[in-house]
Structures are given as structure tokens and as C-alpha cells.
Amino acid sequence: MGYHSSVTSLDYVVLPTSLPRRYLGMDLVEDKDLLFIARRALNAPVPEGWEVHADGEGHEFYHNPSTGQSMYEHPMDVHFRNVRE
Secondary structure (H helix, E strand, O other), X not given: OOOOOOOOOHHHOOOOOOOOOEEOOEEOOOOHHHHHHHHHHHOOOOOOOXXXXXXXXXXXXXXXXXXXXXXXXXXXXXXXXXXXX
């Protein structure tokens, strides 16, 4: 399963312990003032047109049937990486 969850109240979201120390180009220990971005990213809904699937090993990936594009990174991660910068 991926890092994103369906929790909607960002005030109470605890970052998963399985999350790598570096996420979205930030260091989750050193960039504590930016953790609100990571929390929002982890709770971002899948954009319209995208579907969540699991590969043969159970890892979550995203697929857009209209474009044929598939990726393991949540489609909104690029947006949140840009917000951080």
C-alpha cells in the first residue's frame, strides 16, 4: 500500500513511520516547518481520471486510462514538490 491515506482532517494526521525520511524533496526531520505540505500531499485525493491499482507485489500505483499513463508516484506529488520550493 502507498503512503497516501483517506484521512481528511489534516490537523490530526500523523506522518506514517514507514515514510522515507526524504519525501517530496524535503527532509522530514530537518524541515519540520514544512511538514504541513507532506501532510497535505499524503491526504491528497487521486485526481479525476486517475485510478489506484496494486501491482503483482501489492505495491500501489496510479493509472490514467484516458492517457495510458501509469506511475508509482501519486499524480499530485509533483504539485506538492513545487509548493515546497
